[in-house]
Amino acid sequence: xxxxxxxxxxxxxxxxxxxxxxxxxxxxxxxxxxxxxxxxxxxxxxxxxxxxxxxxxxxxxxxxxxxxxxxxxxxxxxxxxxxxxxxxxxxxxxxxxxxxxxxxxxxxxxxxxxxxxxxxxxxxxxxxxxxxxxxxxxxxxxxxxxxxxxxxxxxxxxxxxxxxxxxxxxxxxxxxxxxxxxxxxxxxxxxxxxxxxxxxxxxxxxxxxxxxxxxxxxxxxxxxxxxxxxxxxxxxxxxxxxxxxxxxxxxxxxxxxxxxxxxxxxxxxxxxxxxxxxxxxxxxxxxxxxxxxxxxxxxxxxxxxxxxxxxxxxxxxxxxxxxxxxxxxxxxxxxxxxxxxxxxxxxxxxxxxxxxxxxxxxxxxxxxxxxxxxxxxxxxxxxxxxxxxxxxxxxxxxxxxxxxxxxxxxxxxxxxxxxxxxxxxxxxxxxxxxxxxxxxxxxxxxxxxxxxxxxxxxxxxxxxxxxxx
Ligand code: F6P
Numbered sequence: 060x061x062x063x064x065x066x067x068x069x070x071x072x073x074x075x076x077x078x079x080x081x082x083x084x085x086x087x088x089x090x091x092x093x094x095x096x097x098x099x100x101x102x103x104x105x106x107x108x109x110x111x112x113x114x115x116x117x118x119x120x121x122x123x124x125x126x127x128x129x130x131x132x133x134x135x136x137x138x139x140x141x142x143x144x145x146x147x148x149x150x151x152x153x154x155x156x157x158x159x160x161x162x163x164x165x166x167x168x169x170x171x172x173x174x175x176x177x178x179x180x181x182x183x184x185x186x187x188x189x190x191x192x193x194x195x196x197x198x199x200x201x202x203x204x205x206x207x208x209x210x211x212x213x214x215x216x217x218x219x220x221x222x223x224x225x226x227x228x229x230x231x232x233x234x235x236x237x238x239x240x241x242x243x244x245x246x247x248x249x250x251x252x253x254x255x256x257x258x259x260x261x262x263x264x265x266x267x268x269x270x271x272x273x274x275x276x277x278x279x280x281x282x283x284x285x286x287x288x289x290x291x292x293x294x295x296x297x298x299x300x301x302x303x304x305x306x307x308x309x310x311x312x313x314x315x316x317x318x319x320x321x322x323x324x325x326x327x328x329x330x331x332x333x334x335x336x337x338x339x340x341x342x343x344x345x346x347x348x349x350x351x352x353x354x355x356x357x358x359x360x361x362x363x364x365x366x367x368x369x370x371x372x373x374x375x376x377x378x379x380x381x382x383x384x385x386x387x388x389x390x391x392x393x394x395x396x397x398x399x400x401x402x403x404x405x406x407x408x409x410x411x412x413x414x415x416x417x418x419x420x421x422x423x424x425x426x427x428x429x430x431x432x433x434x435x436x437x438x439x440x441x442x443x444x445x446x447x448x449x450x451x452x453x454x455x456x457x458x459x460x461x462x463x464x465x466x467x468x469x470x471x472x473x474x475x476x477x478x479x480x481x482x483x484x485x486x487x488x489x490x491x492x493x494x495x496x497x498x499x500x501x502x503x504x505x506x507x508x509x510x511x512x513x514x515x516x517x518x519x520x521x522x523x524x525x526x527x528x
Pocket of ligand 1: 073074195219220366
């Protein structure tokens with residue numbers, strides 16, 4: 060570890076915020092990293108996480124003004140803790156069980172062991188009274204484990220994905236341990252009020268702690284559970300939209316996709332929670348109805364490869380690719396396909412050019428904690444044109460309520476919404492987009508970071524107010 064052996068600010072997340080580009084480390088793109096970077100740099104903070112590759116340095120290393128502390132995972136831990144318990148038990152369970160969650164005791168034991176390693180690594184770099192910010196579903200036992208080891212520190216936990224209702228969460232064989240683990244934190248943050256309410260109900264159901272309003276009394280401590288909706292670095296997207304090279308590229312995309320056609324765009328990780336297959340079937344329905352044709356409509360579907368060793372992801376990819384083939388086979392003509400399918404990650408400049416080129420943005424997950432793609436699209440419409448079609452089951456729908464809201468399970472309803480979006484008059488597009496743009500400008504990811512870290516800084520006495528003695 061470099062010079063500084065203990066830090067007043069420690070972030071703990073499954074992944075480190077850096078990735079290899081050739082021989083060099085570079086800071087990973089993404090809202091969470093950019094939100095926490097200024098405060099990490101200012102406070103000479105430490106980020107504890109899995110480097111995700113075999114060639115990370117042995118110990119801590121400096122990058123971009125903060126210290127990275129790698130936590131290594133063995134091959135069996137990647138299978139059991141990451142792909143198993145995190146992504147085959149918790150991930151589907153927390154997303155409305157839209158694929159059946161699978162539970163195995165071996166996976167759970169690995170989850171406990173890896174959470175312990177993260178907790179110990181965090182404690183070893185935290186100074187007396189430090190703030191430790193634990194991120195996401197992979198690490199829900201970490202707050203409780205840190206609390207045991209280091210009663211002096213203040214702990215915040217933030218869940219980036221949805222927190223499920225009691226009926227679903229109760230399936231989890233280790234439900235009490237997870238709730239107790241989270242209660243090790245001083246502040247437990249969720250994307251939505253609904254998530255926080257679900258958590259409070261579970262506290263009452265599975266523990267002996269007393270809950271009132273948004274607070275839980277755990278021994279002599281008060282734990283706060285509330286919503287901190289995450290957002291994007293809006294100004295960054297607005298800057299990219301003004302870049303002449305990106306504007307020119309967006310015109311190229313329009314031309315290449317076919318002038319005069321409405322461009323529909325989907326951008327998602329290739330994940331079964333995103334509803335890509337039902338979205339494609341809705342497009343198929345729309346084209347079959349004759350209300351839209353390949354002469355006036357084209358879909359660009361960008362699908363970012365993700366968790367490719369998990370069975371359900373392999374199956375989803377086949378389903379999606381089969382549907383793309385079917386639709387192109389059924390409706391395509393030489394030189395003109397209704398669906399352009401790009402299975403890759405786009406650099407941010409290219410992504411913004413696609414947002415700028417798209418007339419209709421399709422964000423139709425079956426369940427999503429927030430969905431930042433929806434907010435990014437809105438930020439990239441400086442002339443207030445464009446229509447966002449948004450699933451009711453995303454956290455973003457709470458804020459972007461001027462989108463065309465859809466039930467992502469309803470093929471006919473979505474086909475009708477796609478048609479409505481493609482023919483929406485300009486002045487209505489503009490009224491809706493203006494209102495949504497002001498929302499994403501008012502609350503950025505920096506506000507999220509200030510509120511979340513700020514809640515942790517509240518004096519302990521204040522957080523006890525209102526909790527039954
Ligand atoms: O949305 C949850 C999340 O874990 C994000 O934090 C992350 O960027 C994304 O899913 C990808 O997940 P993974 O780390 O499994 O590739």
